Amino acid sequence: MQHTSDAEHLEIEVKFRVENRSDMADRILRSGGVLVSDGFEMNIRWDDASGLLAAQKCLLRLRTESGGRSLLTFKSPPPVDEVQFKVFVERELVVSDAKEMAAILEALGFHPVQIYEKERTVFRFDGVTLCLDRLPFGDFLEIEGEKEAIRHAAERLGLNWERRILDNYLGLFEKVRHSMGLPFSDVTFANFKGIRVESALLP
Template sequence: MDHIEIELKFHISDFDDLRGRFLDLGALCIRRQTLEINARYDTGDNRLLERHCLLRLRKDVGATLTFKSPPPTAGTRFKRFRELEVGVSDFDTMEAILNALGYRRRQTYEKWRETWQAEGVTLCLDTMPFGRFLEIEGEPDAIMLMVRDLGLQWDRRILYSYLGIFEVLREKEELPFRDVTFDNFKAVSIPFERHCHRFETGGTDGR
């Protein structure tokens, strides 16, 4: 399916409190917490990255191939991107096809995701190796209404991708690895609050 995806994120300290607010608003949990293993692919000279594009193969309860690219028109209020996505039956075979086409796995990143559905929006509680986040996806008016109803501060929204956030953290904290896995972060302590100002108030990396 091909569409323009519209979303934003907030850094969250307490998921339990947020779940209570979801229930008060009549939201339904449509997928319990699930581990996602994502692999990013590119050419040897990173042509996709240079074009701010993402080619991703994800494994959770199934396998999904996704291509993301910049939209015809961007903005600073929301993160927008064009997305092509298709389910595949076999992760390993799809990776072999990508390799045969000249794409190699350049980065792996993991997250635990819990998905809720509310009127007009999808709400994702994401646990990354470097912090917890709420992602809200939907049409602009519905997103803004949900931000208000959840009592979140609009000027603390984040438009960075998770990989974009990691690249900033990697540089600032001089991290020696590129894969965003829970194992890699076991020996690393990064209080995300120390870096919030780098990402909030609509900062964006375009990825």
């Protein structure tokens, strides 16, 4: 049996915090970006009872999108450390039945440990994928593609490369949660209702 190498499944990206989501969407479209999709995502992070995946900096995620599609994703650290970009080995497949997939994960010894929601607008732009995301604690632009294409896209959009974010959304949430003493771990819009996150707490 042939196995594909991790190098074939590298996810390379950076994020930027966005002050005005509508203005950024307009900037992308004016610069030649093409709208691909717009919708809501509900993500569930899974782990075993010992938290082994988190300890190994791995992510097992079951995502359900507003259009009805579900995805199972596994992310693990790359073989070589990277300081300029956020890089993970990502393996992903479309799931026809999210409830049945959840039952399989539970049968394998995993359990849901965290929910996180986002509103996501996806664009194709200059050889990269742009994800304009609204999280319950802030707005961000994610640029995914090859390294040089990512840098070029950031430059074309007038983004300050030195302000790029290499953390994932759950890592950013943990910083906000710790700073604000939030009593919950699920990153949902309902949990953040009435809570204002100061800009100083975000990168």
